[in-house]
Amino acid sequence: MQKEKRPIDLNNKVITIRGLKKSFDELDILRGVDLDLHQSENLVVLGRSGTGKSVLIKIISGLLKPDEGYVNVLGQEVAKISGRELDRLRMKIGFSFQNSALYDSMTVRENLEFPLVRNVRNMTRGQTDKLVENVLDAVGLLRAINQMPSELSGGQRKRIGIARTLILKPEIMLYDEPTAGLDPITSMDINNLINEVQERFNTSSIIITHDLTCARATGDRIVMLLEGQFQYQGTFEEIFRNDDPRVKAFYNYNFTD
Amino acid sequence: MGIKKEDTGKNTVDRYVLSKRMDRMFLELSNVYAFVMRFFKEAFLPPYEFREIIKQCYEVGVKSLPLISLTGFIIGIVFTNQSRPSLTEFGAASWLPSLISIAIVRALAPLVTAIIAAGRVSSNIGAELGSMKVTEQIDAMEVSATNPFKFLVVTRVLATTLMIPTLMMYTIFVALMGAYVNVNQNEQTSFITYFIQVFDAISFLDIFSSVIKSFVFGFTVGIVGCYKGYHSNKGTEGVGKAANSAVVTAMFLIFIEELLALQIITALR
Numbered sequence A: 001m002q003k004e005k006r007p008i009d010l011n012n013k014v015i016t017i018r019g020l021k022k023s024f025d026e027l028d029i030l031r032g033v034d035l036d037l038h039q040s041e042n043l044v045v046l047g048r049s050g051t052g053k054s055v056l057i058k059i060i061s062g063l064l065k066p067d068e069g070y071v072n073v074l075g076q077e078v079a080k081i082s083g084r085e086l087d088r089l090r091m092k093i094g095f096s097f098q099n100s101a102l103y104d105s106m107t108v109r110e111n112l113e114f115p116l117v118r119n120v121r122n123m124t125r126g127q128t129d130k131l132v133e134n135v136l137d138a139v140g141l142l143r144a145i146n147q148m149p150s151e152l153s154g155g156q157r158k159r160i161g162i163a164r165t166l167i168l169k170p171e172i173m174l175y176d177e178p179t180a181g182l183d184p185i186t187s188m189d190i191n192n193l194i195n196e197v198q199e200r201f202n203t204s205s206i207i208i209t210h211d212l213t214c215a216r217a218t219g220d221r222i223v224m225l226l227e228g229q230f231q232y233q234g235t236f237e238e239i240f241r242n243d244d245p246r247v248k249a250f251y252n253y254n255f256t257d
Numbered sequence B: 001m002g003i004k005k006e007d008t009g010k011n012t013v014d015r016y017v018l019s020k021r022m023d024r025m026f027l028e029l030s031n032v033y034a035f036v037m038r039f040f041k042e043a044f045l046p047p048y049e050f051r052e053i054i055k056q057c058y059e060v061g062v063k064s065l066p067l068i069s070l071t072g073f074i075i076g077i078v079f080t081n082q083s084r085p086s087l088t089e090f091g092a093a094s095w096l097p098s099l100i101s102i103a104i105v106r107a108l109a110p111l112v113t114a115i116i117a118a119g120r121v122s123s124n125i126g127a128e129l130g131s132m133k134v135t136e137q138i139d140a141m142e143v144s145a146t147n148p149f150k151f152l153v154v155t156r157v158l159a160t161t162l163m164i165p166t167l168m169m170y171t172i173f174v175a176l177m178g179a180y181v182n183v184n185q186n187e188q189t190s191f192i193t194y195f196i197q198v199f200d201a202i203s204f205l206d207i208f209s210s211v212i213k214s215f216v217f218g219f220t221v222g223i224v225g226c227y228k229g230y231h232s233n234k235g236t237e238g239v240g241k242a243a244n245s246a247v248v249t250a251m252f253l254i255f256i257e258e259l260l261a262l263q264i265i266t267a268l269r
Helices: A053-060 A083-090 A108-119 A125-138 A154-166 A184-201 A212-218 A236-240 A245-256 B020-043 B050-060 B062-089 B093-134 B137-143 B148-187 B191-201 B204-230 B235-268
Strands: A009-024 A027-039 A042-046 A068-073 A093-096 A172-176 A204-209 A221-226 A229-234 B004-007 B012-015
Touching: A009 A053, A009 A204, A027 A053, A027 A204, A027 A229, A042 A184, A042 A212, A053 A068, A053 A172, A053 A204, A093 A154, A093 B137, A108 A125, A108 A154, A125 A154, A125 A184, A154 A172, A154 A184, A172 A184, A184 A204, A184 A212, A204 A212, A212 A236, A221 A236, A221 A245, A229 A236, A236 A245, B020 B148, B020 B204, B050 B062, B050 B093, B050 B148, B062 B093, B062 B148, B093 B137, B093 B148, B093 B191, B093 B204, B093 B235, B137 B148, B148 B191, B148 B204, B204 B235
Parallel strands: A042 A204, A042 A221, A093 A172, A172 A204
Antiparallel strands: A009 A027, A009 A068, A221 A229, B004 B012
């Protein structure tokens, strides 16, 4: 299912990346990446496993440090700000992990409260409960509020993971392989949720995936990471009209299997 | 100091300052030093995670009670039983309570408590943190603007440092009670006579040194478990290795510390 076109404010960039390089030991993962994310845009980063897609969003959120290059998020250069400023910036960034990364020892309610009680001062118990319930309602899992993560299915865990990031009302969402390991129906539910989050919370998002159905359903714009650099960008149709055999192979593998 | 790689044209070859094993050992030592220093830095800076510290104290302290109770009681009985023949041979069976109290207070209780904690708590912390690391839960904490080191490491190390001396005192009590049961059955010594002899034999230095030793053992159990778990990798295999390595390393360090403490206390005495 193709995503409906939404107006994107091209003059308002929330993330700007220039000449980003990152290597591990002797292996060059990112070799000069340039990227802009605009306000209210869903940007999909497509690429094969091991090409550095997750590394890119970990650098954006300050989990990894770049070897070279400039990464500006909401007007702040991530590598140069202090720890306290980075924490304040992180409150504006939601990060949805590939395996959801829910805290196993806590209930769903405690998982959602965790970032809230540590970062928002002067909230009453009633206000915290209401916010948790609202966010769970937004992802359609209010009934799971007292369950443990081990009692949830893969799709439910993804939804709770997204809910946990939404609790701090982020301006930017980073999704790491949101549909990995899910069946097609649950994947479509997650794709719809990503679009709902964009509309309801007015977020700008980077969606890391190798799932073309997810890319087509959620992306306003798609960039393709090949050999450590963004080689192609455009809409889904523009990307796959390309004659590059690497792009063709990617398309054929996803849609002819 | 790092392990350098040299490009020979065809292949990259590892170059070491000393040898592969020595370089890794020094790198590991420098990482441990940085980890311990970070603990002391973070422990004194707000925010203080009091709720989590109390929760961890419960995990370390209360949940260890059944095992500590059983082990302490049995040690008291067995040690008394095994010591009796030698003392009886020299006609000194009446010295049994004194001998038992010295052995339990000075050496057995701190060591047994620490070894049990290394097996139960250190491995548990290693596995828990290791699993959190490989499932990106630690990263998730970091991106939600929470300091995972403070929340996970500082709280657990403080809990073990505080609870192991407390458990050690409890072990002393339980082991002495076990010994009393045995002494009472064999020598018909009364409860009051037994405990008068027990307390006559030990000094303030005995109790004080055991408490200080237990603080050190508690810190060791916590920091080793946290270090191994926090630095685990290689997926689920790494979690198992972290838990196993936490127990082995903690026990090894506890015995070394016991040996050093013995030298210091003997000099003080």
